[in-house]
Amino acid sequence: MRMRLRTAALLTIAGALTAGSVTPALAAPPEVATWNADLGAGEATGIDVAAGSARLDPATAFVAPVDDGGLAEGAQSVPTGLLTLPERRLGAITDRVDSAVRGDVPAGTTASVDVRGMRASGNWTEWIPSTPTTEGGSTTLPEATSEVQARLVLTGEGPAVPMVRGVTLTARPASRGAEGTADATAGAEAAPLNFRVFATREGLAGSTTANGHVIADRDHFVALPSRRALSPKDTSDYSVKVCAPTGKCAFAPVWDVGPWNTKDDYWNPPAQRQSFTDLPQGTPEAQAAHDTGYNGGNDGFGRKVANPAGIDLGDGIFWDALGLTDNSYVTVAYLWTGDVRLSKVVGNDPVNVLAAPNAGAKVVGVAVEGAAVPVQCELSTGGSSWLQIGIGQFVTAAAVPQAGQVGPCATTAAAPVATPTAGTTTTAPETPGPTSGTAPTSSAATSATTTTASATIPAREAAKPTGAAG
Numbered sequence: 001m002r003m004r005l006r007t008a009a010l011l012t013i014a015g016a017l018t019a020g021s022v023t024p025a026l027a028a029p030p031e032v033a034t035w036n037a038d039l040g041a042g043e044a045t046g047i048d049v050a051a052g053s054a055r056l057d058p059a060t061a062f063v064a065p066v067d068d069g070g071l072a073e074g075a076q077s078v079p080t081g082l083l084t085l086p087e088r089r090l091g092a093i094t095d096r097v098d099s100a101v102r103g104d105v106p107a108g109t110t111a112s113v114d115v116r117g118m119r120a121s122g123n124w125t126e127w128i129p130s131t132p133t134t135e136g137g138s139t140t141l142p143e144a145t146s147e148v149q150a151r152l153v154l155t156g157e158g159p160a161v162p163m164v165r166g167v168t169l170t171a172r173p174a175s176r177g178a179e180g181t182a183d184a185t186a187g188a189e190a191a192p193l194n195f196r197v198f199a200t201r202e203g204l205a206g207s208t209t210a211n212g213h214v215i216a217d218r219d220h221f222v223a224l225p226s227r228r229a230l231s232p233k234d235t236s237d238y239s240v241k242v243c244a245p246t247g248k249c250a251f252a253p254v255w256d257v258g259p260w261n262t263k264d265d266y267w268n269p270p271a272q273r274q275s276f277t278d279l280p281q282g283t284p285e286a287q288a289a290h291d292t293g294y295n296g297g298n299d300g301f302g303r304k305v306a307n308p309a310g311i312d313l314g315d316g317i318f319w320d321a322l323g324l325t326d327n328s329y330v331t332v333a334y335l336w337t338g339d340v341r342l343s344k345v346v347g348n349d350p351v352n353v354l355a356a357p358n359a360g361a362k363v364v365g366v367a368v369e370g371a372a373v374p375v376q377c378e379l380s381t382g383g384s385s386w387l388q389i390g391i392g393q394f395v396t397a398a399a400v401p402q403a404g405q406v407g408p409c410a411t412t413a414a415a416p417v418a419t420p421t422a423g424t425t426t427t428a429p430e431t432p433g434p435t436s437g438t439a440p441t442s443s444a445a446t447s448a449t450t451t452t453a454s455a456t457i458p459a460r461e462a463a464k465p466t467g468a469a470g
Contacts, residue, residue: 031090031091031092031173032170032171032172032173033088033090033091033092033094033170033171034168034169034170034171035088035168035169036166036167036168036169037085037086037150037152037166037167037168037169038085038086039052039053039054039083039085039152039164039166039167040052041085041086042054042083042084042085042086042152043083043084043212043232043233044081044082044083044084044212045060045061045062045081045082045083045208045210045211045212045233046058046060046061046062046079046080046081046082046154047061047081047082047083047152047154049083052165053103053163053164053165054083054103054152054154054163054164055154055161055162055163055164056079056081056109056154056155056156056161056162056163057081057161058079058156058157058158058161060081060208061079061080061081061154062079062080062209062210062257062443062444063077063078063079063080063262063443064077064078064080064155064227064257064262064263064443077301078155078156078157079155079156079157080153080154080155081153081154081155082151082152082153082210082211082227082230083151083152083154084149084151084232084233085149085150085151085152085167086149087147087148087149088147088148088149088150088169088171089146089147090145090146090147090148090171091146092146092171092173092174093144093145093146093173093174094117094141094144094145094146094148094171094172094173094174095117095140095141095143095144095145095172095174095175096138096139096140096141096171096172096174096175097115097138097139097141097148097150097169097170097171097172098133098135098136098137098138098139098169098170098172099112099113099115099130099136099137099138099139099150099167099168099169099170100135100136100137100167100168100170101113101136101137101152101164101166101167102164102165102166102167102168103162103163103164103165103166104162104163105162105164106156106160106161106162107160108156108158108160109154109155109156109160109161109162110153110154110155110156110162111152111153111154111162111164112129112130112132112137112152112153113130113137113139113150113151113152113153113167113169114127114128114129114130114139114150114151114153114227114228115127115128115130115139115141115148115149115150115151115169116128116141116148116149116151117141117142117143117144117145117147117148117149118145118146118147118148119143119145120143121338121339121340121341122341122342123237123336123338123341123342124149124237124238124336125141125142125143125145126228126229126238126265126268126336127151127227127228127229127230128140128141128142128228129153129228129274142272144174148169148171150167150169152164152167190338190339191338191339192241192333192334192335192336192337192338192340192374193267193282193333193334193337193338194331194332194333194334195266195267195282195310195331195332195334196329196330196331196332197266197282197284197287197308197309197310197311197329197330197332198284198286198287198307198308198309198310198311198327198328198329198330199242199244199309199310199311199312199313199318199324199327199328199329199330200259200307200309200311200312200313200327201312201313201315201318201319201324201327202215202223202256202258202259202312202313202314202315202318202442202444203315204442204444205217205219205315207444208444209221209223209255209256209257209442209443209444210223210227210230210255210256210257210443210444211230211231211232211233211255211256212233213233213234213255213256215314215444217315218314218315218316218319218320219314219315219316220250220252220314220316220317220321220350220368220369220370220371221252221253221254221255221256221314221317221368221370222240222242222252222253222254222255222256222311222312222313222314222317223254223255223256223257223258223259223311223312223442223443223444224238224240224254224257224258224265224310224311225257225258225259225260225261225262225263225264225265225266225284225285225286225310226257226261226262226263226264226265226266226274227257227262227263228265228274229254229265229334229336230254230255230256230257231253231254231255233255234370235253235370236253236342236344236345236370236371236372237253237336237342237372238253238254238334238335238336239251239252239253239254239335239336239342239371239372239373240252240254240311240332240333240334240335241332241333241335241390242311242313242317242322242330242331242332243330243331243332243333243365244322244323244324244328244330245328245329245330246322246323246324247364248321248322248323248364248365248366249322249353249364249365249390249393250317250321250322250365250366250367250368251335251345251353251365251366251367251368251371251372251373251389252313252314252317252321252368252371253368253370253371253372256312256442256443256444257442257443258312258442258443258444259286259309259310259311259312259442260284260285260286260299260300260301260303260305260309261275261284261285261286261299261300261301262300262443263275263300264276264284264285264286264300266279266281266282266283266284266285266310267281267282267334267337268281269281275300276288276295276300279294284308284309284310285299285300286299286305286307286308286309286310287308287309287310289305289308290305290306290307290308291308307327309327310332311330311332312442316350316368317368320350320366321350321365321366321368322365335372335373335374338374340374340375340376341374341375342372342373342374342375343372343373343375343400343402343403343404344370344371344372344400344402345367345368345369345370345371345372345373345395345399345400346369346399346400346401346402347369347399348369349369350366350367350368350369351366351367351368351369351395351396351399352365352366352395353365353366353367353389353390353393353394353395354393354394354395355392355393355394356392356394357379357381357384357386357388357394358381358382359382359384361394364392364393365393367389367395367399373387373389373395373400374389374390375387375388375389375400375403375406376388376389376390376406376409377406377407377408377409377410378397378403378406378407378408378409379408379409384396384397385397385398387400387403387406388409
């Protein structure tokens with residue numbers, strides 16, 4: 001009897017344990033998304049797309065060092081073409097995108113892929129060059145995202161050029177948790193990065209920039225010496241705020257690559273910087289070469305650096321918006337690096353930036369057509385709506401219709417004092433001001449059609465980068 005009772009008790013306990021520990025259904029494995037890019041739907045610069053294939057066109061490409069993940073000793077500069085592919089929404093978040101390129105890549109030419117992701121702020125990450133793998137390339141993004149975009153990069157010169165027939169992209173499951181989770185080394189900050197650098201005037205009306213824009217007289221754009229922050233044609237994904245000693249500021253898109261270098265994202269920390277990783281953050285290689293003799297006083301192409309420029313300004317920015325008459329140090333905010341979502345300025349003309357939300361306020365700068373501005377808050381005064389885009393910087397809300405839902409400003413700016421120059425911007429000199437020390441620094445100046453000789457200039461760097469991303 002005792003044995004039967006003990007057996008029954010054990011069975012009851014075992015049943016209770018079994019009932020309380022039912023094994024849950026296995027979770028579905030993280031989703032892996034793979035797709036073939038539509039080459040015909042891309043935006044091409046220096047690349048001909050026909051019959052579903054993409055072929056480098058050296059005559060219209062811009063010149064840059066061979067894309068070997070960094071400037072190597074003895075490397076050559078070659079025509080470089082870009083094909084920006086359509087954006088891709090994913091069903092799950094990712095922080096790594098693998099790429100496989102199919103086609104003909106003769107010796108001495110390259111075919112690779114840059115990738116970027118949409119940040120939680122609504123701004124894009126920078127373009128991250130892929131790291132070569134045994135199966136193609138792989139790009140690790142600085143934060144997890146559910147929207148990515150790829151860009152095909154072709155390089156080469158001579159009769160043999162690369163031709164690509166297909167690009168396959170694979171988004172791997174994120175390894176860093178929720179969307180918007182950033183890598184600890186990404187360097188993201190609440191406010192955009194801000195550095196004082198030397199600015200030169202680009203000029204070159206009639207030439208074509210690295211993103212395919214044909215430069216107009218008194219044009220409104222800037223160039224930075226890295227394609228990581230190159231906006232696709234007619235977009236403002238990467239914009240800057242440039243403030244000059246004149247007291248004027250200008251918001252403008254990045255549409256070209258230069259001055260001097262093409263792989264110098266000097267605004268990034270050394271661990272993230274593509275080249276010249278032994279320089280301090282915020283110091284352009286050209287500045288170090290000019291001021292301290294870094295790299296023998298040469299740029300990445302081996303040219304003697306004549307000025308310390310870290311940004312090129314279109315004539316309309318240089319003369320009209322900032323009122324400069326000669327090359328000058330300026331303060332630059334790299335707006336995409338901040339957490340405030342950027343919104344595009346619409347219209348065909350620059351919009352005045354005012355010192356207060358009042359049509360009679362002092363003009364402190366301009367937001368050029370096509371630029372993106374960081375809309376911080378909105379307020380209404382005198383029956384008009386205004387957007388604050390910086391400390392003591394306001395634009396009419398009608399100029400930025402895509403700003404979306406914006407919170408109210410905490411306080412209302414004090415009424416401005418009217419000035420005789422209200423509503424105007426500095427007028428450029430009738431005769432262009434001097435640009436002493438200017439070299440053919442932007443990609444528009446070193447296009448394969450105008451500077452053939454530069455395509456064979458070796459790039460020499462004092463120290464080959466170590467640990468630099470792609």
